Amino acid sequence: MDFKSRDIISINDFSKEELLHILKVARQIEQKPKDNLLKGKILAALFFEPSTRTRLSFVSSMEQLGGKIIGFSTAAVTSIQKGESLWDTIKMTSQYSDVIVIRHPLEGSSRLAAEASPVPVINGGDGSNQHPTQTMLDLYTIQKTKGRLENLHVGFVGDLKYGRTVHSLVIALAHFSPTFYFIAPEELQMPESYLDELFQKKIKYFKTSDLARFSKELDVLYVTRIQKERFPDPVEYEKFKGIYRIDEQFLQHVKKDMKIMHPLPRVNEISKSVDDTPHAAYFEQAANGIPIRKALLALVLGKLK
Amino acid sequence: MAKSKKKPRARERIRPKKASPSPGIGTKKELSISAIDEGTVIDHIPTDATFKVAEILELENHEGVVSIATNLKSKSIGRKGIVKVAGKSLTQEQVNKISIVAPNATVNIIKNYEVREKINVKSPDVIDNVVKCSNPVCITNNEQVPTKFYVVKKDPLRIKCHYCERSMGKEDIKII
Numbered sequence: 001m002d003f004k005s006r007d008i009i010s011i012n013d014f015s016k017e018e019l020l021h022i023l024k025v026a027r028q029i030e031q032k033p034k035d036n037l038l039k040g041k042i043l044a045a046l047f048f049e050p051s052t053r054t055r056l057s058f059v060s061s062m063e064q065l066g067g068k069i070i071g072f073s074t075a076a077v078t079s080i081q082k083g084e085s086l087w088d089t090i091k092m093t094s095q096y097s098d099v100i101v102i103r104h105p106l107e108g109s110s111r112l113a114a115e116a117s118p119v120p121v122i123n124g125g126d127g128s129n130q131h132p133t134q135t136m137l138d139l140y141t142i143q144k145t146k147g148r149l150e151n152l153h154v155g156f157v158g159d160l161k162y163g164r165t166v167h168s169l170v171i172a173l174a175h176f177s178p179t180f181y182f183i184a185p186e187e188l189q190m191p192e193s194y195l196d197e198l199f200q201k202k203i204k205y206f207k208t209s210d211l212a213r214f215s216k217e218l219d220v221l222y223v224t225r226i227q228k229e230r231f232p233d234p235v236e237y238e239k240f241k242g243i244y245r246i247d248e249q250f251l252q253h254v255k256k257d258m259k260i261m262h263p264l265p266r267v268n269e270i271s272k273s274v275d276d277t278p279h280a281a282y283f284e285q286a287a288n289g290i291p292i293r294k295a296l297l298a299l300v301l302g303k304l305k
Numbered sequence: 306m307a308k309s310k311k312k313p314r315a316r317e318r319i320r321p322k323k324a325s326p327s328p329g330i331g332t333k334k335e336l337s338i339s340a341i342d343e344g345t346v347i348d349h350i351p352t353d354a355t356f357k358v359a360e361i362l363e364l365e366n367h368e369g370v371v372s373i374a375t376n377l378k379s380k381s382i383g384r385k386g387i388v389k390v391a392g393k394s395l396t397q398e399q400v401n402k403i404s405i406v407a408p409n410a411t412v413n414i415i416k417n418y419e420v421r422e423k424i425n426v427k428s429p430d431v432i433d434n435v436v437k438c439s440n441p442v443c444i445t446n447n448e449q450v451p452t453k454f455y456v457v458k459k460d461p462l463r464i465k466c467h468y469c470e471r472s473m474g475k476e477d478i479k480i481i
Binding site: 010012085086087104105106107108109111112126127128129130193 | 440442443444445447448449450466467468469470471472
């Protein structure tokens with residue numbers, strides 16, 4: 001399997017075998033770090049909007065592999081302010097670098113960037129659309145903590161309507177015969193288009209607004225933040241903001257080896273008292289950004305196969 | 306008697322088969338659409354897409370006769386619209402655009418009152434630079450870039466943006 005020069009834009013572009021291969025390379029790179037693998041290579045990190053985990057873990061991954069980084073972490077300091085198009089910015093940046101990571105508020109921006117760039121482009125999040133490296137590290141976390149990806153019972157709770165991490169992970173996990181439990185008030189439930197896709201793929205799923213209802217069934221519970229910025233009406237936000245809370249009391253009713261994941265940042269969806277229980281996988285999940293992003297950088301730069 | 310026969314005959318020649326007349330053309334009680342000697346007839350348009358088809362043809366400054374009819378009875382699609390444009394032939398781009406809003410339409414090229422060619426419009430698998438993305442935060446609505454859509458379902462039509470990956474149905478489709 002050759003990933004050299006491949007763009008990483010959308011989880012929809014990857015087959016099951018390709019996803020498994022990326023996880024395998026991440027595992028290898030985590031077990032045997034290769035310090036100078038990307039020596040002499042330059043990553044352009046173009047962050048048109050703020051990011052903490054994604055940007056820092058790409059920067060850290062590149063540095064750990066001996067590569068260099070150029071770029072910016074806010075569009076305010078760039079020629080975008082002078083009216084330069086994204087197409088031109090990418091054309092120019094690709095002359096200075098071997099690989100580009102882009103985060104941009106407009107959806108589809110990374111696909112366009114990939115078309116403009118002769119060097120591989122990795123999507124670090126394009127608005128509410130895709131964030132494929134997050135999905136890959138989510139898969140990696142599930143595989144590591146559960147020992148497998150096949151036939152798992154996975155619950156998603158919180159904002160399932162707007163949460164891109166949920167949408168992408170659902171599509172990726174659909175390769176592995178899961179059973180899904182979508183836990184959200186009707187207003188924030190999974191969009192019909194995703195449910196249609198699951199139906200067509202014959203994936204079993206349940207919808208409920210009651211967190212306790214399927215608690216005993218779950219192997220993994222993926223928690224998301226109810227995002228304040230999604231609600232035009234603050235009263236609506238107040239109605240939903242504290243609706244689900246994962247705490248020690250909830251954990252009394254789950255499988256012993258059930259794992260809790262969260263893409264972070266969290267607000268109050270998960271009580272701090274959960275952090276020290278064996279159920280908490282969310283900090284490990286954030287740490288898994290490093291092996292996954294190292295693997296992707298090495299793969300698209302043709303340094304690993 | 307001979308006089309009253311002459312005009313309808315010209316209209317009936319538009320349709321090659323007499324056995325399957327399209328109501329609205331050539332019948333005495335529905336003479337609202339006159340025959341054309343040369344031009345294009347777009348038939349079997351879903352009623353609600355009739356004016357969209359007319360819009361695609363950019364007829365504002367066209368000098369020939371234009372006839373538009375909607376809510377005509379149709380055996381195959383229930384109710385239909387017809388657009389007849391004298392003295393105009395369609396570009397491939399216009400045919401492609403029509404295929405999006407009226408996937409089962411037929412385009413008849415008329416010469417000397419007769420159907421010279423009949424094109425069955427087919428919706429393509431990929432739609433290049435015809436449809437505007439309904440997602441306001443799609444990059445295509447913010448930067449000069451040709452749009453591209455994949456047809457994920459033909460009936461009812463559902464298309465997916467190549468860039469932002471949002472899918473949209475017929476009701477959201479706007480032609481560029």
